[in-house]
Amino acid sequence: MKKETLLEIILGTIGGLVFAIGLTMCLIPEWDLFASGVVVAILGFIILLCIIPVYRSNHPKKVHAPINWGIVFTWFIGIVGALVMGFGMSKVMVGDPSKTDLLIGISTGIVGLLICVFNYPIYSYLKSNKD
Numbered sequence: 001m002k003k004e005t006l007l008e009i010i011l012g013t014i015g016g017l018v019f020a021i022g023l024t025m026c027l028i029p030e031w032d033l034f035a036s037g038v039v040v041a042i043l044g045f046i047i048l049l050c051i052i053p054v055y056r057s058n059h060p061k062k063v064h065a066p067i068n069w070g071i072v073f074t075w076f077i078g079i080v081g082a083l084v085m086g087f088g089m090s091k092v093m094v095g096d097p098s099k100t101d102l103l104i105g106i107s108t109g110i111v112g113l114l115i116c117v118f119n120y121p122i123y124s125y126l127k128s129n130k131d
Contacts, residue, residue, distance in 0.1 A: 002058070004054060004057070004058040005058075007054055008051055008054055008055060011047060011048070011050055011051045011054065012048065012051055014047055015044050015045070015046075015047030015048035015050070015051070016044070016048065017044070018040060018041075018043055018044030018047060019041055019044030019045055019047075019048060020044070021040060021044070022037045022038065022039070022040030022041025022042070022043070022044050023037065023041050024037070025037025025040060025041075026038060026041065070123060070126035070127055070130060071123070073122075073123075073126065074119055074120075074122065074123040074126070077115060077119045077122060078116060078119050080115060081112050081113070081114075081115030081116035081119060082112065082116065083112070084108060084109075084111055084112030084115060085108075085109050085111075085112025085113050085115075085116065086112070087105075087108055087109075087112070088104075088105045088106065088107070088108030088109025088110070088111070088112055089105065089109055090105070091104055091105030091108065092105035092106060092109070093105075
């Protein structure tokens with residue numbers, strides 16, 4: 001392993017941990033550390049940004065192929081499915097949900113899960129029609 005790769009791994013690990021701790025400080029109201037959490041999260045983000053020059057100096061530029069719109073569409077479907085499923089989970093888990101919140105959350109979560117499950121067959125279909 002190259003020394004530069006190890007530096008990328010170390011920066012990524014430390015930056016990710018500092019960023020996550022800062023966000024945790026912001027999101028837990030019992031700690032009452034919102035302002036300092038923002039500062040810690042920004043510090044972690046700056047550490048993560050330090051990876052970019054290290055990476056660019058050690059990895060040559062690659063010639064990019066044309067955009068594969070099937071993959072772009074598949075990513076879009078995956079993101080939408082994850083967001084729909086997350087909305088359903090939040091309806092079920094946040095606060096004291098009523099029965100209608102539970103029904104809406106569970107059904108929305110199942111729809112989001114189905115979108116994620118059918119993402120690969122959609123990509124396979126798009127790929128088979130392209131060839």
